[in-house]
Amino acid sequence: MPEGILAQFAAALAAGAIRVIDLSQPLDGTTPIIQLPPEFGTTWPFQLQEISRYDSRGPAWYWNNFACGEHTGTHFDAPIHWVTGKDYRANATDTIPAEKFLAPACVIDASREAAADPDFLLTRQHVEAWERAHGRIDRGAWVLMRTDWSKRGDPSAFLNAREDGAHVPGPHPDLLRFLVQERDIVGWGSEAVGTDAGQAFRFDPPFPCHSTMHGNNRFGLASLANLDQLPPKGAVLITPPLKIVNGSGSPCRVLALVAA
Numbered sequence: 298m299p300e301g302i303l304a305q306f307a308a309a310l311a312a313g314a315i316r317v318i319d320l321s322q323p324l325d326g327t328t329p330i331i332q333l334p335p336e337f338g339t340t341w342p343f344q345l346q347e348i349s350r351y352d353s354r355g356p357a358w359y360w361n362n363f364a365c366g367e368h369t370g371t372h373f374d375a376p377i378h379w380v381t382g383k384d385y386r387a388n389a390t391d392t393i394p395a396e397k398f399l400a401p402a403c404v405i406d407a408s409r410e411a412a413a414d415p416d417f418l419l420t421r422q423h424v425e426a427w428e429r430a431h432g433r434i435d436r437g438a439w440v441l442m443r444t445d446w447s448k449r450g451d452p453s454a455f456l457n458a459r460e461d462g463a464h465v466p467g468p469h470p471d472l473l474r475f476l477v478q479e480r481d482i483v484g485w486g487s488e489a490v491g492t493d494a495g496q497a498f499r500f501d502p503p504f505p506c507h508s509t510m511h512g513n514n515r516f517g518l519a520s521l522a523n524l525d526q527l528p529p530k531g532a533v534l535i536t537p538p539l540k541i542v543n544g545s546g547s548p549c550r551v552l553a554l555v556a557a
């Protein structure tokens with residue numbers, strides 16, 4: 298380990314040689330949340346309730362209560378979120394080792410394909426083409442699928458729900474097995490409301506990103522933004538969820554460090 302490596306890092310930050318890019322969506326009552334069929338339980342939308350604002354309830358201070366589901370807005374999925382990951386040790390938001398919350402990112406640009414087809418699925422062949430251009434996906438990296446879906450400002454266009462379910466791009470089941478078994482990634486990140494494609498309830502296995510990632514003790518990031526500002530390779534992500542005891546996930550201020 299080079300001596301003073303953290304001093305060099307701090308100096309690079311101070312000099313603007315490292316940029317910090319916010320990959321998070323704002324949280325308010327309009328933040329889109331996943332819609333499930335009525336037979337299933339539902340998640341709360343984000344809610345803010347003012348406690349005081351420099352008034353009789355608190356003359357010098359402003360603060361709020363908030364409520365939301367764990368999987369609201371830009372958020373982290375822990376392995377315990379899925380039945381396939383329920384038996385791992387240290388599989389919840391409070392027990393995952395903290396060093397797992399810092400990892401490099403590989404960004405696959407599928408924005409053109411997603412614009413042409415909202416049900417576009419990223420395949421192993423796409424990723425192998427990306428590797429020919431940018432090098433092998435790093436062990437322990439996040440793989441982030443850029444779709445520009447976060448630029449859909451209208452929540453109904455973002456969720457893109459129809460009578461036959463949501464139409465949102467995501468990963469192909471074979472790709473997920475490849476990324477875990479042959480590339481040993483730390484997790485999968487998406488710009489959509491969840492990590493799986495909108496039609497993934499029809500796939501084999503259903504919801505393959507959740508099933509495969511969490512079934513191998515890997516993580517997910519959903520509702521990411523600003524992936525168009527990241528290089529294909531070289532960014533480092535900071536992704537700590539709230540330390541909810543036995544939490545299945547948490548809203549997350551996801552940050553990326555990028556060489557300027």
Ligand code: MN
Pocket residue numbers: 368372373374491492519546
């Ligand atoms: Mn989730």
